[in-house]
Amino acid sequence: MTRDRDLPEFLDAAWLRGxxxxxxxxxxxxxxxxALSLSAFLAACGIGGTQQNAxxxxxxxxxxxxxxxxxxxxxxxxxxDTAEDSAGNTTYPSLVEFTKQTGIKVNYSEPIQDxxxxxxxxxxxxxxxxxxxxxxxxxxxxxxxxxxxxxxxxTELDPTKxxxxxxxxxxxxxxxxxxxxxxxxxxxxxGFTGIAYNTKKISREIxxxxxxxxxxxxxxxxxxxxxxxxxxxxxxGMGIKxxxxxxxxxQKAANKLKGLRDSGILRxxxxxxxxxxxxxxxTVISMxxxxxxxxxxxxxxxxxxxxxxxxxGGVIWTDNMCIxxxxxxxxxxxxxxxxxxxxxVAAQLAEAINYIxxxxxxxxxxxxxxxxxxxxxxxxxxxxxxxxSAVFPSDADLANTSYYRELNPTESTQxxxxxxxxxxx
Amino acid sequence: xxxxxxxAVRRPALAMRLGRALAPYLLVLPGSTWLILFxxxxxxxxxxxxLMSGDFVSGFQLTWNFGNYTYGLALYATQYTHxxxxxxxxTLIAFLFxxxxxxxxTFHAGPRKSAYLLVLLLPFFVSFVLRTLSWETLMGDDGxxxxxxKSAHLIPxxxxxxxxxxxxxxxxxxxxxxxxxxxxxxxxxxIDKRLVEAAEDLYASKFEVVRRVIFPLSIPGVxxxxxxxxxxxxxxxxxxxxLGGAGTTMIGRVIxxxxxxxxxYPLASALAFVFMLGLxxxxxxxxxxxxxxxxMRAR
Numbered sequence: 275m276t277r278d279r280d281l282p283e284f285l286d287a288a289w290l291r292g293x294x295x296x297x298x299x300x301x302x303x304x305x306x307x308x309a310l311s312l313s314a315f316l317a318a319c320g321i322g323g324t325q326q327n328a329x330x331x332x333x334x335x336x337x338x339x340x341x342x343x344x345x346x347x348x349x350x351x352x353x354x355d356t357a358e359d360s361a362g363n364t365t366y367p368s369l370v371e372f373t374k375q376t377g378i379k380v381n382y383s384e385p386i387q388d389x390x391x392x393x394x395x396x397x398x399x400x401x402x403x404x405x406x407x408x409x410x411x412x413x414x415x416x417x418x419x420x421x422x423x424x425x426x427x428x429t430e431l432d433p434t435k436x437x438x439x440x441x442x443x444x445x446x447x448x449x450x451x452x453x454x455x456x457x458x459x460x461x462x463x464x465g466f467t468g469i470a471y472n473t474k475k476i477s478r479e480i481x482x483x484x485x486x487x488x489x490x491x492x493x494x495x496x497x498x499x500x501x502x503x504x505x506x507x508x509x510x511g512m513g514i515k516x517x518x519x520x521x522x523x524x525q526k527a528a529n530k531l532k533g534l535r536d537s538g539i540l541r542x543x544x545x546x547x548x549x550x551x552x553x554x555x556x557t558v559i560s561m562x563x564x565x566x567x568x569x570x571x572x573x574x575x576x577x578x579x580x581x582x583x584x585x586x587g588g589v590i591w592t593d594n595m596c597i598x599x600x601x602x603x604x605x606x607x608x609x610x611x612x613x614x615x616x617x618x619v620a621a622q623l624a625e626a627i628n629y630i631x632x633x634x635x636x637x638x639x640x641x642x643x644x645x646x647x648x649x650x651x652x653x654x655x656x657x658x659x660x661x662x663s664a665v666f667p668s669d670a671d672l673a674n675t676s677y678y679r680e681l682n683p684t685e686s687t688q689x690x691x692x693x694x695x696x697x698x699x
Numbered sequence: 700x701x702x703x704x705x706x707a708v709r710r711p712a713l714a715m716r717l718g719r720a721l722a723p724y725l726l727v728l729p730g731s732t733w734l735i736l737f738x739x740x741x742x743x744x745x746x747x748x749x750l751m752s753g754d755f756v757s758g759f760q761l762t763w764n765f766g767n768y769t770y771g772l773a774l775y776a777t778q779y780t781h782x783x784x785x786x787x788x789x790t791l792i793a794f795l796f797x798x799x800x801x802x803x804x805t806f807h808a809g810p811r812k813s814a815y816l817l818v819l820l821l822p823f824f825v826s827f828v829l830r831t832l833s834w835e836t837l838m839g840d841d842g843x844x845x846x847x848x849k850s851a852h853l854i855p856x857x858x859x860x861x862x863x864x865x866x867x868x869x870x871x872x873x874x875x876x877x878x879x880x881x882x883x884x885x886x887x888x889x890i891d892k893r894l895v896e897a898a899e900d901l902y903a904s905k906f907e908v909v910r911r912v913i914f915p916l917s918i919p920g921v922x923x924x925x926x927x928x929x930x931x932x933x934x935x936x937x938x939x940x941x942l943g944g945a946g947t948t949m950i951g952r953v954i955x956x957x958x959x960x961x962x963x964y965p966l967a968s969a970l971a972f973v974f975m976l977g978l979x980x981x982x983x984x985x986x987x988x989x990x991x992x993x994x995m996r997a998r
Binding site for chain 1: 754755756757774775777778836839840841842857859861862940941943944945946948952953956958959960961962963
């Protein structure tokens with residue numbers, strides 16, 4: 275690790291680094307490839323395998339971190355407030371405001387479409403100990419986040435730099451079982467996995483997980499390919515709390531799914547395309563993610579989709595901001611992470627994307643915005659956001675939801691094999 | 700007997716002799732380097748990985764764990780069957796569509812041959828994922844095709860195309876259609892038209908001409924077409940993901956998911972290796988049945 279020093283203004287840090295760092299030439303790359311192949315054969319082979327001990331302050335960068343004035347932020351598509359400037363370019367008002375306040379320029383990109391896919395892309399770089407080019411990434415709690423933390427591929431957060439988070443974060447986000455003490459991550463937004471159905475095609479009331487098993491919907495029922503969503507929601511549907519479940523319970527759940535598949539009631543295990551199938555009428559009832567249903571009803575000609583948490587219980591998941599190891603601008607990153615916990619900013623994001631905000635006090639801000647709205651339509655829409663249980667869920671809603679079953683590496687292989695035997699059949 | 704004199708034959712210089720001796724090796728060097736770097740090395744890595752055990756976090760170690768093979772085969776036998784089943788039927792369907800098409804273009808399209816070929820191949824200029832996605836929209840349960848038929852009560856309301864093995868098979872046949880069409884067209888095009896005339900002069904019916912003259916002469920193209928279509932259809936996973944449903948998963952999808960989602964590299968490698976060996980065995984059997992000669996001629 276080189277030490278960062280304050281540079282005179284006319285010297286660009288990145289440019290200087292480019293000059294002074296050894297670059298990969300063809301020769302060194304070839305030598306590297308040779309060494310790699312040699313070691314692969316001579317050292318008799320292994321992949322990874324450098325699990326560090328969980329010492330406190332494993333990746334502590336804060337003592338020498340300095341403000342760089344730049345931030346590379348990798349997020350999911352459609353997951354931030356946007357506006358159009360006079361030239362027709364997309365801008366992000368909350369980021370513009372952040373730059374105005376702190377002088378930090380944000381390079382915002384949306385390369386994350388899928389946790390597993392993104393993880394597969396960054397894992398080799400992190401394994402090799404090189405930076406991935408992003409200062410903040412957003413990862414859902416689940417196998418990939420567990421792996422990132424277990425591998426110590428994330429920068430430990432400095433709580434003294436997150437005053438907004440500790441002051442304004444709602445009770446739920448301050449205490450997440452998968453990252454106790456908020457050591458590596460703080461939430462971006464959260465959402466529910468539950469059931470959505472087409473009110474035009476189904477007239478009766480839907481309220482239970484078992485409604486997915488109604489023979490009346492034969493060939494029109496959708497579920498997720500993601501073993502975590504399908505597995506956990508099915509466990510809940512059988513009255514088993516995921517966190518207390520054992521492999522024998524997982525097998526029971528898989529058998530229940532097998533029965534559904536063999537009966538022909540289940541049409542397909544979908545990825546993100548489930549929402550398209552539901553809007554197009556290929557399915558009439560499906561497992562679903564809360565925010566998607568809201569956005570589908572907004573955009574499509576179809577506004578008949580309804581999302582609900584089954585009475586047996588729904589799944590709540592959280593997308594978490596974290597700083598990957600070797601990030602070039604950690605101080606800028608944590609400054610931004612703290613910034614989004616300002617209730618005003620949180621409200622701005624909630625109004626735009628309608629996921630569960632981590633700042634419950636943002637509700638008051640949304641209500642103020644509604645009261646000050648210039649026209650009735652805006653006022654109604656903001657008021658609806660303030661009252662929406664998908665943005666500001668009540669304690670009762672939350673009590674009826676569980677996080678994904680936490681899985682250690684051995685369990686995660688077992689879990690995947692058990693559920694994939696049905697899902698990938 | 701006059702001796703016409705002697706010609707002094709000088710041995711070429713050492714450098715030249717060396718150059719001549721080395722030339723063949725230098726000529727194969729780029730190709731063999733390519734093969735070693737991008738085929739043999741990955742293959743070896745795959746074989747070694749398939750014998751490892753461990754998990755993503757604590758790392759994978761080579762333990763000669765042949766259990767990956769038995770475990771994978773036991774868990775995903777049906778998916779292998781699906782691959783072969785859909786791959787073979789898709790190849791057959793592609794052949795049944797491609798042969799008459801190629802035949803008609805060669806013998807009956809007159810001067811506009813290349814125009815017809817272009818029209819046939821034009822859709823394939825678009826990414827095949829996009830094309831498959833548009834099939835998904837087109838064939839939706841209430842889509843532009845089935846919707847009107849259903850409201851006219853011509854088909855039952857629970858009829859569907861998507862999420863069935865048939866959708867997967869036809870999707871595969873469609874995606875790889877040009878790989879069947881072009882080799883067959885090329886071999887038909889090469890046939891000497893006078894042979895056809897000769898057969899007709901000898902009172903062969905249209906059907907007999909095709910059966911006894913044209914088809915046998917086009918076998919190299921058919922052979923190549925079947926290879927070029929059969930291998931990718933069997934290995935494909937995109938069509939199945941988009942057009943298939945519960946219970947139609949092919950092995951390619953399983954391997955992809957094991958690599959990317961479950962990060963279980965040893966199991967994925969073992970599955971991939973078995974698949975490769977199985978495919979190789981099928982190809983060898985196919986080549987035995989239809990002869991090496993055809994393979995040579997197809998080149």
